[in-house]
Amino acid sequence: MNAFHDRVTTRRKFLKETLFGVAFLSVSRLMPSEALLAGELSQVPKNLLFFSPREYLIFESVAERIIGLPRPGQPGVKDVGVASRADEFLAGADPEVQDQLHQLFTVFNAPFFTFLFDLRFVSFVNMSGPDKDSYILDWMTSKFGFRRTAFQALKRVSLSMFYTDSRSWKEIGYEGMFMPEDRR
Amino acid sequence: MIVRSSEINGPVRESADVCIVGSGCGGGASAKVLAEAGKKVIVVEEGGYYTSKDFDATEQTAYQHLYQQRAGQATDDLAVTVLQGRCVGGSSTVNWTTSLRTPDFVLEAWRRDYGVRGLSSKELEPYFERVERYLSIHNEPVENHNPNNRLILDGAKKLGFRASAVGRNTKDCVKAGACGLGCPYDAKQSVDITYIPDAVKKGATVFANFRANKIEVTSKTKRVSGIVFDHQTQKPKTNFIIEAPVVIVAASAINSPVLLLKSNLANSSGELGKNLTFHLTSAVLGVFDEIMYGAGGIPQSAMSDEFLNKNHDGGGFWLEAVPVYPTLAALALPGFGSIHRELLHQYPHIGATIILVKETDSNGRVTVNDHGRASISYTLRDKDLGYLKQGVAVGARVQFAAGAKRVITLHARLTEFNSPDEIDHKLAASNWGMNEIGLYSAHPLGTCRMGSDPRKSIVDDHCQTHDVKGLFVIDGSVTPTSLGVNPQVTILAIAEKSAEWIAGNFTDIKAR
Numbered sequence A: 001m002n003a004f005h006d007r008v009t010t011r012r013k014f015l016k017e018t019l020f021g022v023a024f025l026s027v028s029r030l031m032p033s034e035a036l037l038a039g040e041l042s043q044v045p046k047n048l049l050f051f052s053p054r055e056y057l058i059f060e061s062v063a064e065r066i067i068g069l070p071r072p073g074q075p076g077v078k079d080v081g082v083a084s085r086a087d088e089f090l091a092g093a094d095p096e097v098q099d100q101l102h103q104l105f106t107v108f109n110a111p112f113f114t115f116l117f118d119l120r121f122v123s124f125v126n127m128s129g130p131d132k133d134s135y136i137l138d139w140m141t142s143k144f145g146f147r148r149t150a151f152q153a154l155k156r157v158s159l160s161m162f163y164t165d166s167r168s169w170k171e172i173g174y175e176g177m178f179m180p181e182d183r184r
Numbered sequence B: 001m002i003v004r005s006s007e008i009n010g011p012v013r014e015s016a017d018v019c020i021v022g023s024g025c026g027g028g029a030s031a032k033v034l035a036e037a038g039k040k041v042i043v044v045e046e047g048g049y050y051t052s053k054d055f056d057a058t059e060q061t062a063y064q065h066l067y068q069q070r071a072g073q074a075t076d077d078l079a080v081t082v083l084q085g086r087c088v089g090g091s092s093t094v095n096w097t098t099s100l101r102t103p104d105f106v107l108e109a110w111r112r113d114y115g116v117r118g119l120s121s122k123e124l125e126p127y128f129e130r131v132e133r134y135l136s137i138h139n140e141p142v143e144n145h146n147p148n149n150r151l152i153l154d155g156a157k158k159l160g161f162r163a164s165a166v167g168r169n170t171k172d173c174v175k176a177g178a179c180g181l182g183c184p185y186d187a188k189q190s191v192d193i194t195y196i197p198d199a200v201k202k203g204a205t206v207f208a209n210f211r212a213n214k215i216e217v218t219s220k221t222k223r224v225s226g227i228v229f230d231h232q233t234q235k236p237k238t239n240f241i242i243e244a245p246v247v248i249v250a251a252s253a254i255n256s257p258v259l260l261l262k263s264n265l266a267n268s269s270g271e272l273g274k275n276l277t278f279h280l281t282s283a284v285l286g287v288f289d290e291i292m293y294g295a296g297g298i299p300q301s302a303m304s305d306e307f308l309n310k311n312h313d314g315g316g317f318w319l320e321a322v323p324v325y326p327t328l329a330a331l332a333l334p335g336f337g338s339i340h341r342e343l344l345h346q347y348p349h350i351g352a353t354i355i356l357v358k359e360t361d362s363n364g365r366v367t368v369n370d371h372g373r374a375s376i377s378y379t380l381r382d383k384d385l386g387y388l389k390q391g392v393a394v395g396a397r398v399q400f401a402a403g404a405k406r407v408i409t410l411h412a413r414l415t416e417f418n419s420p421d422e423i424d425h426k427l428a429a430s431n432w433g434m435n436e437i438g439l440y441s442a443h444p445l446g447t448c449r450m451g452s453d454p455r456k457s458i459v460d461d462h463c464q465t466h467d468v469k470g471l472f473v474i475d476g477s478v479t480p481t482s483l484g485v486n487p488q489v490t491i492l493a494i495a496e497k498s499a500e501w502i503a504g505n506f507t508d509i510k511a512r
């Protein structure tokens, strides 16, 4: 029997399967990352549909590392409006998925959890670029299934918001599809 | 008549001879046969109604409007992405046109292991023929294969593996490559432009953006009720009730069990929602010197079936090509960040070969979550995992034989081979747990399986539920096992046959 596949981890359960359980979610909310984000919070678009302003910044910061930094002349996360697009996209997601993503942003960013998982007592948004990458890598390759699931969720939303946008196509050499003459 | 929710201003109350939930392969084919037999048919479809004029061949539009959960549907642990359509025509509107009959050994196993009668190859032959004629199913000539499909034919031939063209349900195809995004040319003979319009011509009504939430059974009739959604905002607009003596659930292998579980019907066996098979799929991505441009040309026109049931154990795998749309490619490629972005710079040179495993020991389950939607789980067991590993190795060898310079697997950690010699030891060192290898399904089946024993199955040979007379399930959920081939022809043939039986026995069914 394949050990990983045999244990079915539902999304509902995945956060509850952390080492110490959901009780820590409330603890993590007391952490000071809010203050550290204060300056940037003012730049977050108003009227968000899904993210809180804080989640918006966390997601944008994650998406930047997952998509990879652009070379000169290539579009970046902000150019394509990845976080705003994700906000609109996730507003229409299954309510169950929405609940879990809200929880995930808290857990992923909070210094309490970065310490718990990786012995770094600093929130994700305040890590250096290379530290962010190695933190994300730890989630991707974790021996805990729920962390790999969380990585997948972040990867899917980030990449699909970037590559469904035509501004990302030139860089990879995608020329769009062949359309009927009257609609080109 | 096809009614969009924009035309609905208040609660809908209708009655019919037959109410069908879902307008994909199962629902669409049933609607046509029953409407042509003179029955008053109403189809309710939770997705919208779109035509080729709406299809702009972008992933953005297609995923948002034509796919379940905007193409983000997955098992609860996100280990397997489950692609399905959500629009008039169902998954056929977005599928890749491969059209194959059910293999004989599969039909034989259904008879032998599940007591299914009336579905031998011989008995299905007229239905297969009818579907093939109606949908213009034909093989593509050699010159029509794109490089991504040709690589399977060339690579397999060099290695001595069987490979051939596959049937496609198209007419006047201009090889635009957008089959998975809705065909902008009306060339793909999908259900939305074939069965549905023909059903409508015979008086059927299709309500789009109508999601069925419950079926109630009374002594006199059956009542399907649900919500009408605003086409633009997807917000609930009003509700509907359709009464009919015969109800056909055709909401797919994921959503049919959800509807029946919520309605507390057809589950005396306790098997409802169980036995989910995926035709579990992974891929290898070859990087070639020449331009492959896997998004263009006919997406799927060739396959290698060398390893299907090769050991006569009902299992194995199969190789096919896949359209390399940018987002699909980005999601499939391993890792993240600069490594991932650099890999995508190879995009025009990537040839993608998928490995589809016909399950033997693995299966999954659909249950209902707190929000009344599908919760999907899946357990990959040893034997099928063995076939998956073998399939990835074979796929990589085929890619090299066809000229790939390096081959990448879908492991989360970058796993690449620079020559065939590296394949075996690198694969042996790789992790194959959930979310350590990219897995997909576009062929979920089996959650309301057919069989003669009401203690082990949900429907009988005519797709009628064992528990409730006049309540049918006609879609991909009725297959007793994984098929090993792409399922649309199987589902269409079973639907035509079952709907014909309903039409022929309507008075009797209605009276019970």
Ligand SMILES: Cc1cc2nc3c(=O)[nH]c(=O)nc-3n(C[C@H](O)[C@H](O)[C@H](O)COP(=O)(O)OP(=O)(O)OC[C@H]3O[C@@H](n4cnc5c(N)ncnc54)[C@H](O)[C@@H]3O)c2cc1C
Binding pocket: B021, B022, B023, B024, B025, B026, B027, B044, B045, B046, B047, B083, B084, B085, B086, B087, B088, B089, B090, B091, B092, B094, B095, B096, B097, B098, B099, B100, B180, B210, B211, B212, B213, B250, B251, B252, B253, B255, B256, B259, B300, B442, B443, B444, B474, B475, B476, B477, B486, B487, B488, B489, B491
């Ligand atoms: C990307 C992709 C590529 C594919 N390629 C191929 C291929 O090349 N060849 C092949 O043979 N097969 C292919 N398939 C699979 C094939 O299209 C499906 O197996 C087939 O369409 C399933 O038929 P169905 O009737 O079971 O369900 P579907 O065709 O999925 O139809 C079910 C319909 O029910 C609707 N529905 C669901 N719940 C409700 C509700 N509660 N109320 C109202 N409506 C509801 C859905 O919106 C949907 O439109 C592909 C599928 C996908 C997604």
Ligand code: SF4
Binding pocket: B097, B170, B172, B173, B174, B175, B176, B177, B178, B179, B180, B182, B183, B184, B185, B186, B187, B188, B297, B298, B299
């Ligand atoms: S390849 Fe043919 S069937 Fe597919 S989208 Fe293009 S024209 Fe339509």
